[in-house]
Amino acid sequence: MATYVDGDYSRAVPVVASFYTIRDSQRHPTEDAVRFLIAESDVYATFPKLLGELAKLGMIATAKRTKYVSRLMPTLSSATSSVDNAVIVTVSKIYKLKKGRRMFWLPAILFFATLATVFIDGLIRSQDEFATAFIQDPLLLAAVYTMSLLGILGVHEMGHMIAAKHHGIRASWPYFIPGIPGFTFVPTFGAMIQIRSSMTNRNVLFDVGIAGPIAGLLVTIIVSIYGSYISVMVPGGQVEAGVELHSSILMMATLELTGNGAATGDSVLVASPVLFAAWVGFLITFLNLLPAWQLDGGHITRSALGVRTHRILTFASIGILVILNYLMMALLVLFFASRAPASTPLDDVSPLSKKRKALFWVAIALAVLCAAPFPGAFIPWF
Structure with a gap:
């Protein structure tokens, strides 16, 4: 073992050696860090x-599987x-940033x-x-x-x-993040x-990434069922349907469940505002589960399939967004993906667990079930 480590980093050598067999160690060629080649x-x-x-x-550590070049190893004859x-x-080393004043009030202000x-x-x-035809209390509906x-x-x-x-x-x-009411x-x-x-390892990155869309989707399905239940099917021409929504497969399933999925030429579904909220929920789930950049789906893709596949699927997702007419989102993903790297766990050696790999494909299937073109898209849908 060659240990050309001095200064503060010399204290890290016995710590690393207490967990792993060190084959070689050297200063990082470009960063203030020390690299250890381990046998495990x-x-x-x-x-x-x-x-x-x-x-x-x-101090902190990362673990990666990559090529290791030793520039000076006395135990070998070659240089x-x-x-x-x-x-x-x-x-x-862990460099602590200068503590500024945390704005604890900001999340509360943004929420209200x-x-x-x-x-x-x-x-x-x-x-x-x-609302005017079927709901007596607009404040309650709002x-x-x-x-x-x-x-x-x-x-x-x-x-x-x-x-x-x-x-x-x-x-x-x-x-x-507040939006624009009425828009x-x-x-x-x-x-x-x-x-x-x-993130400690790929399992942690995966769990944190997938927990949000799954939790939000469960609430969205409940909201969609209720929103569909209070929506009404009326004869065509009686009232205007308002904003046209292209339903995802899951949303269509909730409409069928409540008996509102069989619109014909003689009838039209007048969607309640609550059903629109569900449509937004399905949209959020779909966008977040796309295997792109640092979206939630990007994190779980990075965990399950690695860097190269994640990069390929990021550009594939941009293409899907264009096809579904989400042009602004496609531009945002393209812009940020070219400037911000994907999240990398500290332990990038240990693979994702088998159960999580199976759950990854479930998440991709859910993204498909939640997908719907933006209103005005140029491809047919439901």
Whole structure:
């Protein structure tokens, strides 16, 4: 073993050696870090413990499988040697950013601002033909619409937060983004949480990524059933149907369940605002489960299939968005994917568990079931 490690990093050597057999170690050629070539190929169980011990020294580690080039190894006669597909543990220092004033009030302000814009949007929608003809209390309808839409968004983000907390990952409270009330499709621009610590391994990255869409989808299905139940089928020409929504397969299933899925030329479904909230929920689930960039689907794809496939599927997802007429979303994914790398777990050696790999394909199937073209799309749908 060659140990050309000095200074503060010399303290990391016995720590790493207590978990792994070190074949070689050297300074990182471009970063303030030390690389350890280890003999073990299975680090899943031991790596979190290594992170805990290094944290006591103010250090952190990553584990990757890549080519290792030794520039100086006294145990060999040659000056340079390389090992392909080697397991490399890289140790670096944890640099604490200067603490600024955290705006603890910001999530609350954004939530109430979003609550207001969605409620106003609900009031506007409660003045349409459906509400005036079939609902006596527009305030109640607006309140149910607001609870439905914010419930879908809130439970989605809470799913992420609960999964993060389960794995010891620090996360912020949700940041709701207010939209434009009365504007056809954007009463809110969604919500997001900020992850404030690194994902330990692929299983953790997968769990945090998939928890949000699954939790939000469960609420969306409930909202869709109720929204369909209070919607009405009326003779064609009696009232205008309002905004035309292209239903996803799952939404069509809820319409069939409540007896509102059999519209004919003589009848038309007048959708309640609550059903529109469900449509938004299915849309959010579809977009988030796309295997692209740093969307939730991108995280689980990165965990299940690796970097190269994730990159390919990112561009495939952009093509799907274009076909379904979500042009703005396609441009956003393309722009950010070219500038921001995919999330990488600290332990990028250990593979995703078999159960999670199976769940990955379930998530892709759910994305297909939730997909629907943007209204005005140029391809036929339901």
